[in-house]
Every structure is written in C-alpha cells, then in structure tokens.
Amino acid sequence: MPEYDYDLFVIGAGSGGTRAARVAAAHGAKVAVAEEYRVGGTCVIRGCVPKKLLVYGAHFAEDLKDAGRFGWNVPAQCDFDWKTLRDNVFEEVDRINKAYTQTLETAGAEIVHARAEVTGPNSVRLSTGETKTAKTILIAVGAHPAIPACPGHEHGITSNEAFHLDAIPKRILIAGAGYIANEFAGIFHQFGAHVTLINRTKDILRGYDLSIRDRLLQISLMKGLDFKFDAGFEGIEKTDDGCFTVSLAGHDPVTVDLVMFATGRIPNTKGLGLDSAGVTLDDAGAIVVDADNRSSCDSIYAIGDVTNRVQLTPIAIREGQAFAENLYGAGNVRVDYENIPSAVFSHPPLAGVGMTEAQARQKLGSVKVYSSDFRPMKNVLANRDERALYKMVCDGETDRVVGIHMIGPDVPEIIQAAAVAVKAGLTKKQFDETVALHPTMAEELVLLK
Numbered sequence: 001m002p003e004y005d006y007d008l009f010v011i012g013a014g015s016g017g018t019r020a021a022r023v024a025a026a027h028g029a030k031v032a033v034a035e036e037y038r039v040g041g042t043c044v045i046r047g048c049v050p051k052k053l054l055v056y057g058a059h060f061a062e063d064l065k066d067a068g069r070f071g072w073n074v075p076a077q078c079d080f081d082w083k084t085l086r087d088n089v090f091e092e093v094d095r096i097n098k099a100y101t102q103t104l105e106t107a108g109a110e111i112v113h114a115r116a117e118v119t120g121p122n123s124v125r126l127s128t129g130e131t132k133t134a135k136t137i138l139i140a141v142g143a144h145p146a147i148p149a150c151p152g153h154e155h156g157i158t159s160n161e162a163f164h165l166d167a168i169p170k171r172i173l174i175a176g177a178g179y180i181a182n183e184f185a186g187i188f189h190q191f192g193a194h195v196t197l198i199n200r201t202k203d204i205l206r207g208y209d210l211s212i213r214d215r216l217l218q219i220s221l222m223k224g225l226d227f228k229f230d231a232g233f234e235g236i237e238k239t240d241d242g243c244f245t246v247s248l249a250g251h252d253p254v255t256v257d258l259v260m261f262a263t264g265r266i267p268n269t270k271g272l273g274l275d276s277a278g279v280t281l282d283d284a285g286a287i288v289v290d291a292d293n294r295s296s297c298d299s300i301y302a303i304g305d306v307t308n309r310v311q312l313t314p315i316a317i318r319e320g321q322a323f324a325e326n327l328y329g330a331g332n333v334r335v336d337y338e339n340i341p342s343a344v345f346s347h348p349p350l351a352g353v354g355m356t357e358a359q360a361r362q363k364l365g366s367v368k369v370y371s372s373d374f375r376p377m378k379n380v381l382a383n384r385d386e387r388a389l390y391k392m393v394c395d396g397e398t399d400r401v402v403g404i405h406m407i408g409p410d411v412p413e414i415i416q417a418a419a420v421a422v423k424a425g426l427t428k429k430q431f432d433e434t435v436a437l438h439p440t441m442a443e444e445l446v447l448l449k
C-alpha cells in the first residue's frame with residue numbers, strides 16, 4: 001500500500017498550478033489537482049485572456065475613426081454591440097478552458113472539481129467531504145481583488161464582474177490607478193463610457209518609468225478621461241434613480257452608473273487551513289516561500305500570486321515548471337526574476353523591461369538615457385495627435401542597456417523581443433550595429449541618439 005493517495009496534490013488549476021501538475025505527471029508522479037471554479041484560473045477565465053480580447057474590441061473605436069483618412073467609407077456613427085463581443089469572448093474562454101482541462105488529462109493528472117483545504121502537512125479535505133493525502137502539496141490558489149472597506153462598497157464591482165456586464169455604463173468611476181484600472185479605463189472609454197479614475201496618491205502605475213506613465217496620463221486626459229488624485233475613498237451611496245454617488249476626501253462627490261475597484265489583489269489564503277500545517281504567511285496574507293517555492297512546512301510548496309512575489313502569469317508558469325522539475329525531473333531549476341518584461345494594455349499600451357531611469361540613477365550613479373519622442377506614421381496620416389515615446393537607459397560606465405521603456409502602438413509586442421537583448425546584457429553599441437528595419441516603429445530602438 002502506498003503511504004499517500006498521491007505524490008502531489010495541487011490546489012488551484014490556474015496557470016501555475018496547471019503547469020506544475022502537468023509537468024509533474026509527465027515525469028511519472030501521481031498527481032491530483034483540485035479546482036473549485038474553472039480550470040484556467042484568473043488569467044484564462046477572468047484576467048489576461050478575456051481582457052486582451054476586450055482591448056482588441058475596444059481598439060476598433062479608434063481604427064474605425066481613422067479609417068476614413070485611409071480612404072474607407074465608414075459611417076460617421078458606427079454601432080457597437082457589447083453583448084456580441086462579451087459572448088464571443090466567453091466562447092473563446094470556454095475553448096481555452098477545455099484545452100487546459102485536456103492538457104491536464106492527457107498528462108495523466110486527475111482533476112478534482114472541488115474546493116480543497118489543507119488539514120495537515122500531508123492532507124487535504126475536499127468540499128465533497130473526502131480527505132486525501134499526498135507526499136507533497138502545492139498551493140497555487142492565486143489572489144482576489146481587494147475591495148476597500150468603505151460604506152457602500154457592496155455596490156462596486158471588480159474586474160471579475162466587468163466581463164459579465166449586461167451593458168456598458170454611461171459613466172464609470174474606477175478606483176485605483178494600476179494595471180487593471182488603466183486597462184479597463186481604456187476599454188470603457190473606447191466603448192463610449194465617461195471614465196473617472198481616482199487614486200489615493202498622485203501617481204498612476206507606480207513602478208513604471210516616470211516619463212512613460214506621464215505620457216499615458218497626458219494622452220488619457222487628451223482623450224477625455226478624468227483623473228482625481230489624492231482622493232480618499234469615503235463611500236458609495238445608491239441614489240433613487242439607480243446611480244451611485246461616490247464620496248471622496250479632498251474632492252467633490254462623483255455620481256456614476258457603475259463603480260469598479262481595481263485596488264490591488266489579495267492572496268487567497270483565508271480559510272485554506274494553512275495554520276494546520278504551520279505554513280507561515282506574511283503581513284499581506286501571502287505564503288512565505290524560499291527560492292525553491294517551499295513554505296515553512298517541508299511538504300507544502302506555493303507558487304504564483306498566492307506568494308505575492310511578482311503577480312504575472314508567466315512568472316507563475318515558470319515557478320510551476322521549476323517546482324515540478326526540481327521535485328520530479330532533473331532538478332536544479334530556479335526562476336530568474338531579473339529583467340522581467342511587462343506591459344499595460346492601456347490605450348495606447350505601455351511596456352517596460354529592466355531598470356527605470358530613476359532606479360538606474362539610484363543603483364548605478366552614472367547613467368545615459370536615450371529617447372525618441374515621435375508620432376507614428378499611421379497616427380500622422382490619421383491626423384491623430386498621439387505621440388509614442390521610447391526610452392533606453394544605459395549604464396554610463398559600460399554602455400550596457402539596463403532598461404527599455406515604451407509607450408505607443410504595439411509596444412508590448414516590441415518589448416518582448418527587446419527584452420531578449422536587455423536580458424542578454426547587450427550594449428547600446430550593439431543595438432546601433434543592428435540595421436534598422438524600415439519603416440517600422442521598432443526601428444527607433446536602433447536609431448536612438
């Protein structure tokens with residue numbers, strides 16, 4: 001009789017959990033993965049994937065306006081049917097959900113459609129009432145949206161619900177100024193809503209290069225989005241006509257048809273029974289792990305957003321892969337957290353890799369910065385007064401490119417390739433030696449003066 005029911009019990013079939021379960025099973029481990037909602041997790045079901053599809057859908061608003069300048073006879077008033085887009089997005093989400101499920105099944109992992117809670121270092125209790133044992137438990141349960149504890153907070157939605165709306169509101173207030181706030185601000189604005197974005201501080205998108213986020217702010221203001229900074233969230237009151245009045249410290253109240261919270265995400269550790277196994281959490285409720293994803297309990301590991309290291313899907317996937325390779329494969333795999341490229345799919349999008357100018361100045365002292373501030377040729381012909389900004393940060397001593405930061409059309413696509421060069425430690429001279437590919441926007445990267 002084996003000592004445990006499984007070699008590995010994974011809780012959470014999101015991007016990280018699915019990768020870990022699949023790779024462990026492929027290495028011959030007996031694996032079960034519990035998922036209380038839908039296989040695919042935040043990224044596939046209510047995050048990156050459906051959001052990106054909405055971003056594509058939203059961009060048509062500008063493309064249709066610009067089309068006339070390119071000779072297309074487009075009616076001045078084009079109709080947008082939100083429910084068509086919403087339902088088509090759901091269909092695509094269903095397709096990916098099935099593909100993920102199939103991947104796990106093909107690899108030989110058993111999918112348990114239930115909530116699982118830890119009851120000890122090697123045991124979990126399922127919402128079906130069963131108890132299962134495993135030599136190793138992997139927690140990959142992700143995070144959920146934080147909702148400020150203000151009166152009337154129950155009237156607000158989060159990005160989870162945004163995908164399911166019956167209609168696009170005429171006026172929306174979005175609380176927060178990070179990734180989700182700026183991405184949904186762009187989406188709702190393009191669909192015709194009046195967007196007010198409020199933040200508790202003076203900043204949007206803290207962590208990104210100042211010139212790039214300032215450019216997004218300027219473009220967003222130019223497009224007609226409203227921003228209110230240093231705005232403490234005091235409460236939401238539902239009015240007789242079904243609208244919502246939001247009280248803000250330091251600002252006049254704002255009345256809107258929908259309020260959305262995008263104020264960060266909290267690790268899903270509450271009620272998971274982790275104290276039964278002595279798993280240490282940090283102040284934010286995240287599982288504390290070492291460089292090999294092991295918690296303070298030897299048999300329990302954690303990956304992805306529940307560890308609150310870098311809340312990005314590709315990182316959760318890498319952590320899942322590293323975990324599975326180390327325990328069931330050749331081993332000796334660690335995730336390298338240096339130079340992670342990231343993007344905000346705002347309108348226009350922005351993206352970055354490596355150190356911002358401020359970080360480089362603080363860390364390196366001697367820094368050279370090159371930038372290109374230009375109007376993409378498509379915007380020129382379209383009479384669209386929207387400029388792109390590319391910025392390269394170099395080590396003043398060695399000429400090494402330590403950061404690239406961009407805002408403009410398609411920059412997430414461009415930064416993915418540029419990140420290879422930054423990761424490889426290439427110098428500005430090596431960028432300059434690369435022949436420009438003309439005419440592209442990306443050629444600016446090898447022409448920076």
Ligand code: NDP
Binds near residue numbers: 176
């Ligand atoms: P972010 O951390 O990006 O932004 C949170 C925003 O909410 C900030 O503006 C912050 O203000 C504000 N805030 C934080 N706490 C409070 C509070 N208690 N009260 C009022 N305001 C508060 O979080 P998001 O929710 O936008 O996204 C969550 C995570 O999901 C991101 O960190 C990101 O890693 C990931 N994500 C990635 C995407 C991508 O890769 N494109 C897309 C969407 C999400 P301030 O900064 O001023 O303190």
